[in-house]
Amino acid sequence: MKPLLVSLMALLATAAAAQGLLQPGMSPVVTWDPDIVYGGIARTPTARPMTAAELKLSRERAERFFDALKTAPVFAQPERHVTHLDSWVTVAPEGVLVQQSVAYWTRPADARRRADGALWGVMGGVHELIFTYTNKPPNAANLAEREHNAFQRQIGLVESHKGSFVEPRVHGQVGGGTVYGGYFIATRDGRPALLPAALATLLDVDIAMLKKRVADNERGFASALRELDASMTPDAVAARRAKRAAAWEKETRDPTAMAQRLDAAARTDEADHERQKAYRTPPPTPDPRNVHWGPRLALQALEQQLAALDATGRQAQGCGHTDPAFPADLAVRWAAVGAGAPAGCRPMVRIRDDLVGSGKPEDIRIFIAWLGEEHCGQAWGGAPMKLVSTSCPLFIPMLRDLDWPALRRSFGWKDSP
Secondary structure, three states, rough: OHHHHHHHHHHHHHHHHHHOOOOOOOOOEEEEEOEEEEOOOEEOOOOOOHHHHHHHHHHHHHHHHHHHHHOHHHHOOOOOOEEEEEEEEEEOOOOOOOEEEEEEEEOOHHHHOOOOEEEEEEEOEEEEEEEEEOOOOOOOOHHHHHHHHOOOOOOOOOOOOOOEEEEOOOOOOEEEEEEEEOOEEEOOOOOOOOEOOHHHHHOOOOHHHHHHHHHHHHHHHHHHHHHHHOOHHHHHHHHHHHHHHHOOOOOOOOOHHHHHHHHHHHHHHHHHHHHHHOOOOOOOOOOOOOOOOHHHHHHHHHHHHHHOOOOHHHHHHHEEEEEEOOOOHHHHHEEOOOOOOOOOOOOEEEEOHHHHHHOOOOOOOEEEEEOOOOOHHHHHHOOOOOOOOOOHHHHHHHHOOOOHHHHHOOOOOOOOO
16 A cells, blocks of 8 residues: 555544544444433333343343354454444333344444443434344244235234235245345244244135125215215205306306206216216126125135135145236135145245243244345345345345354354254
């Protein structure tokens, strides 16, 4: 390096130090924060206060996680960023400890140093961050691949892990866990976090959804027809004609012209009434693409399929396909995975219920890392990503180079599954 350039860099570094600006590098310690609110960011409230023993254990786990991260050069030896691991813990409604640890790559100008030496990022700064959790299952909506959103079936709004979705592609394995498009998932027992979704459950969900839709349609159309008929009673027609005459009397003074104008408006009303009535009245011939018949026929097909299943068929893994005879919002159909399934039928899965079940609060049953972008997993095997990403080139090597045996031991797991 030329002497002039070296001198210039030294001057810049000295000036930055004088202004209190941080240089690229890793935080000397984990940024431990047991409080619910930190840096102006509200967090999920804890179901109960943590005990002193739980806080001590969680802090030790955060420190061991930080130690495991130090083996990943992309985190321990950043070229352009300040890196830090922020960690805190809450008690979930199920009673288990949920620990969130967020690895940050922060622009140096947007990082600050706390009194204990730990670094943290300012709100609104430039950060690349990967969220990791223990004892929290992945969000089913984020685990599902977007091109298969039509097949996703969420159950409830509060429990985000409930529901069924097309089995996501596996892009790799590391640390005893699995890399999907947007998630890394590892379980204590080494078993997959995803299980087959039963065909009967998929049918039950869609039947309930379509029953409500059909009932809502019928109520809505019946109400609209009543309003239409009420709008064409002699009294309603006369009142509407009088109102128009009063509104137009200044611009249409000739009685004959006024009568013609009012008659034309009345004919338009009649034509509009007939058009709307025809739209809101089911046609005599069933048509899957008709707004009345489509939901009814789809519901009928699902109910017939469910009624024909025996006990084995009800528990069989379901797969999703589409029926082109129906519009897109009604086209999804279910079949049992196997030789009898339609070509291209996509196997459906769900997240294991026991990963959030009862047990000792401090026991860790699942560890996940949310990559934030579902195309990140594609980069695991070197495939080109669909979108340009500044985060994935940091997250992927971090997962590869983590000291997984040490991290697993900190969870109370075996070194390897």
